[in-house]
Amino acid sequence: MAIKLSLTNFFTTSNAGITFPLLLNHFVLPPIRRKMQTVNSPPLPTTSLPPPAVADHRHHLLLPTAASPTNIHQFKQLHANILRSGHEHSLSFLLSKLLSLPFPSPPSLDYILAVFLHSPHLDPRICHRALRTFSRAADGTHRALTAYAGMRRFDVEVDRFMFPTLLRAAARVSGGDGGLVRREVHGIVLKLGFPSDPFIQTALAGAYAAGGMIEDARKVFDRMLHKDMIAWNVMLDGYYQAGQYNDTLMLFEDMRNSGLIPNNVVLSTIITACGRTGNLAFGKEVHSYIVESKILIDEHIQSALIAMYCNCNSIRTAQNLYDQMSPKNLVASTAMVVGYSKIGKIEIARYIFNRMREKDLICWSAMISGYAESERPGEALRLFNSMLASGMSPDKITMLSVISACAHLGAIDLAKWIHIYADKNGFRGSLSVDNALIDMYSKSGSLTMARTIFEKQPERNVITWTTMITGLAMHGEGRSALELFNEMKAMGVEPNGVTFVGLLYACSHSGMVEEGRHMFKSMIFEHKIEPKHEHYGCMVDLLGRAKLLQEAHELIDSMPFPPNVVEWGSLLWACQNHGNVVLGELAARKLLELDSGHDGAYVLLSNIYAKANRWEKVEEVRRLMKGRAVSKEKGCSWVEVDGEVHEFLMGDECHSRSSEIYRKLDEIVKALEVAGYSPDVGSVLINLEEDEKKAAILLHSEKLALSFGLIGLTPGSCIRIAKNLRVCRDCHSFIKLTSMVFKREIILRDRTRFHRFMDGNCSCKDFW
DNA sequence: CTAGGGTTAG
Known part of the structure; x- marks a missing residue:
């Protein structure tokens, strides 16, 4: 009765009984005899032994060398002997020996599975052990499911202990099949009559949650009459992993109302969730609750608290907690590094970083991305080099920070280098890395390379499209940006708020007023995005x-x-x-x-x-x-010469070739004056004589960078300047004239777009 | 078993 009720309530009848035998039957391997033909076995005696009544004590007779097989070769020999002698019932013995091996290596997992599927006798204990072996192995998921399908075909009785193990495997099946497998196992649970076993329910909820099927997990969870700490934790963690932090916190309230005292695992999750949503009030409440109820604040809780306060902009509270910590732990230190980076106090972040006794990949990444985000891309790359020198290898996330730093720097040679590095180290094909590369190339002036990567991508998400659209917009290709947007919609990818920033930006820089108005309306009314x-x-x-x-x-x-x-x-x-x-x-x-x-x-x-x-x-x-x-804020520009990036501030004399640079600047000014240049002093705001103003405006950082670029230039190449502020009117015309007089292509990237100068023209359609 | 790092815009 209870079963029927669950079935109708939770499943539509169509997917309860009908689909489940189909899917699990996919997981089947080729027949075992084919496999065995490749095994070299010693010649067997022609007369076979009589079948033993009890399949345990006479097997040594079949063993080629020792009483008990220890390696895969011996197993295979034993296996061959069993098969050829017709003692197939002895396979159970072989199997149980195989399953008691400490850690089967991957090829032997298939071997175990093959023996499993061909054993004539399977008892529940053996089955459970086999399932456990497969579920525990990193790549054992499908084998566990195959084993289960096999068991059911042989009508082995399934007991309630098997399901948590089976569900652990099911929890790891991803993609569209994942949902089906979970529902299928769920259906079997209901059919066999274990719908209210708390262990099974917890495992079911966990499996649903692991596959992102959070609503299904919640349904199972809500049905549980007895919810223990593990069950609550599974559900809380499910919401947390799904990024539904508010739901995490709401459920935590329910848990406390139910009278259960949360343990440290739950508390860590909750505190972190508070940090992620920036819910400082809730976080503080949890903190006082911990203090009041005298719960032991272990390393984990302390680190989580520190990270939470950092994320909620309470860096001082975080610092106080951090000061109390002794010895400082890696996680807490990393949280502080991130916290200080986020509020722009990168020097303090670096100080903490430098004082860390041991450094792992995560803290290196945190520091690198701190520099990248703080508009100090050069330092980010220097740090990346130190990291490599210290013998650490980057992972995907480190790569994203480094690529992002290259993008901010806009240096094409470095961009190419990091691209090659990413390819050589196996990061090619990762969606997020490819997205970052597209962004990097378009910000380094190479729209062609960006487009090439974009076109080759097998998979694109909204970030991919948005990055490419914004790239086109930055290069003044407004029309192409809009075309790409149509293509994106045709592919069924839903744009987000950032996509529209790129689109409006494209319209604004290509003078497409009507299209811009239309986009703005479409964003609000068609795509329901709040401006x-x-x-x-x-x-x-x-x-x-x-x-x-x-x-x-x-x-x-x-x-x-x-x-x-x-x-x-x-x-x-x-x-x-x-x-x-x-x-x-x-x-x-x-x-x-x-x-x-x-x-x-x-x-x-x-x-x-x-x-x-x-x-x-x-x-x-x-x-x-x-x-x-x-x-006035001092302008800062970078120029790339021979793959090296040089930084200039206004009036900067720090560069080692400073005198050469100023000589070159004089030379340029003289040549430009002949062509009709006279400094436009409108933007000099200090009270100076006219001559002094003219001198001041010639010290702008992009002019210094340009001069240096002209010194080191090889024939045929172009100068790329990156400037992190808006370019003043005078510098714009200065560069324009330089491109004409010196016959050079000059690319200037200011904070928002590219200007490509050639023969005294600029590609941008702005007002100067 | 839990805690710390990431890609698009601003």
Whole structure:
């Protein structure tokens, strides 16, 4: 009765009884006799022994060498003897010997399975041992299922102890079959009448959870009358692994309400879940609960707490806990490294990293990605080299950080090197690594290579498409970006918020106003994606570039949340380009209300006034800026020469070839003056004489980088400059002229896009 | 058995 009820409640009748014998029967190996023909056996006596009544004590008669076989060769000889002598019932003895071996190597797993499937007598104990052997082996999943299918065909009685073991194997079957196998085993459990065995239920829930079938896991879990700690932990961990952190926390509440005292394993999971969702309140509550109930805070809990506070931006609390720890453990130290990196305190992160006595791959990766994220890609790569030198080999995640660092650096030679490295070390074909490579190549100026990898990819996810779309957009190929988007939709891949950032960006930089408006609407109404700051920022930029300043302003006013510096900044930038003083003043005021130290706001507003010949206002802005001690952020540029990346700050004299660089700069300026160049001092905001302004603007970092690039240039190659800020108008025309006068192709990458200069033209369609 | 690192945008 109970069985029937479960069946109808939980399964549709169609997938309960009908499908399950089909799927498990897939797992069958070729017949054993074929296999045995390849075994070399000694000649057998022609007269066979009488079949023993009890199959245990006479087997030594069949053994070629010793009383008990110890290696696979001896097993095979024994096996051959058994078969040829017709004592097939002795296979059980052979099997039980095989199963008592400590760790069968992979080929012998198949061998065991073959013997198993051909044994005429299988008792439940042997079956369970066989299942356990297969389920425990890393690659034993399918063999366990095959063994089970075989057992059922031979009508071996299945007892309740087998299911947890079987489910452990089923839990590892991935893909579409995984779901079917789980349901099938579930169906068998119900059919055989074990639906309320707590061990089986826990294993079932665990198997469903491991396959991401979290709702099914929950259904099984909810049916359990008696839930022990393991059951709760399985369910909590299931939600946690599925990334459903809020569900994890809610279930934890249920657990506490049920009166069960959580153990350390559960607590670790909960604390980590709090960190992942940034739920500091919950985390603190759990922390006080632990302290109040005097639960022993072991290393695991302490590390989890530290990581949680780091993730919730409470680095000081984390530091306090870390200080109390002695000796410092690897996990906690890594958490601190990540915590400090995330808030931009990379030096403190490095200090902790340096003091770690032993370093594993994870802490190396954490430090590398810390640098990559902190806009210090060069340091990230140096660290990667140290890691290799220390004998550590990267895994996929390390590679992602390193590739990302290369992308930020935008150095094509390094990009090629890391690509080759990834290929040689077997990372080719990994979806996430390929995605990172596409991004790296498009950010290094090689859209062709990016596209090549993209086209070759056997599998693409939303990140793949988004990366490629954004790559095209950065290179000014707006139309192609939109075409690719259509292709993506045709393939049935659902775009996300980031995809639309790329698309709006593409529209904005290719002057496709109508398409941009359409995209924005389609995002909201067709794809049900809530527009966020970055989308509004793109739209303001798009409208602003097209001189639709009023519409841009209206859009900002219509936002459902308060506008931020990006939106006002974009509007202000547009006002400067189109010379709108009134709206510009408004945007600058709003911007400064949000961030009184925003250097760009002063610069742009001052430029707007200068354009309108309102010099008294220019003076006022400068005084205001001086009074608030705001200074323009120093620009920083990199240039790659002979595969090496050189970094320049504004007015930098640190480079070992500094004097040479400045000589070259003079030479360029003289040549450009002949061609009609005169420094545009509009963006120099300090109170200087005209001549001093001209001198100051010639020290911009991209000009230094360009000069150095021209010194070391081999014929035919081009100069690639990466700049981490917006390029000023003067530098833009400076580079344009240089490309003409010196007959060089120059590629400039600023924070958001590429400018390709050739013969005095620039590929970008921006306003200069 | 649990805890620490990752790819797209900003």
